[in-house]
Amino acid sequence: MQKSTKLMFALGALLVVAVGFSAVRSQERSAAEAAPSAQPSIITQHDVTGAWTAATAAIRQPLPNGMEFQTDPPPFFDDEASGPEPVYSPMLPAQIAARWWRCAWIDASLHPGSSRATVAPEEARSVVDEWNDMPGMRGNEAFVDYDARMASAAREAGKTPFALEYELDCGKLVYTPES
Incomplete structure (x- = not known):
């Protein structure tokens, strides 16, 4: 050649x-x-407020009368630790928003006479079951038997499932309704 x-x-x-x-x-x-609009692989502290706003806007199920999602992300996302900036899974804001929604219904059923709406426990029970269909929760294997596990733990603790769930899972880091 x-x-x-x-x-x-x-x-x-x-x-x-x-x-x-x-x-x-x-x-x-x-x-x-x-x-x-493709979902990022991580969410940084800088992205949290926008992700929280998007997550709460994606929830179509209503909150109890007189309740609204807080505009600021819950304290769970506060970065008070020293060290590297925290990063989060893109689904975490949706999961926390769904948890906040569920806690609002539980709160309204447990605390009658508060400034927020009062809801009968039976009504709250029928509504909170919808959280399995919310963004961030749908198909999430970690929560498939959540209600059964909470009911079992509540029996052992001598409490109602809602009372125990409110105490353990709503807490100061997730559910912080504005008065």
Whole structure:
């Protein structure tokens, strides 16, 4: 094979590689531009407020009368620790928002006479079951038997499931209704 033929093959191969590389990069850019709403792989402290707003807006089930989601993320997301900035799973704000919603219904059933709406425990029980269909909860294996585990723990503690859940899972880090 002559030198000029080898050179032509080399240039041709280089051209094919360059065009292929350029096409792949172009496709990556197009995919990134076409899906700006694609979920990030992590949420940083800087992203928490926007993620909380989006998570609460995605919940279509109503809160008890007179209740609204707080505008600021709950204290769970406060960064008071020293060290590296915390990062969160993209689904965590949706899970916390669903928990906040559930706690609002439990609170309304447990604390009649508060400034918030009072809800009969039976009504609250029928409503809180909807949390399994909320964003962040749907298909989440960690919560499939949550109610059964809470009922079992409540029996052992001599409390109602709602009273124990409010005490253990609503707490100061997740459910902090504005008065």
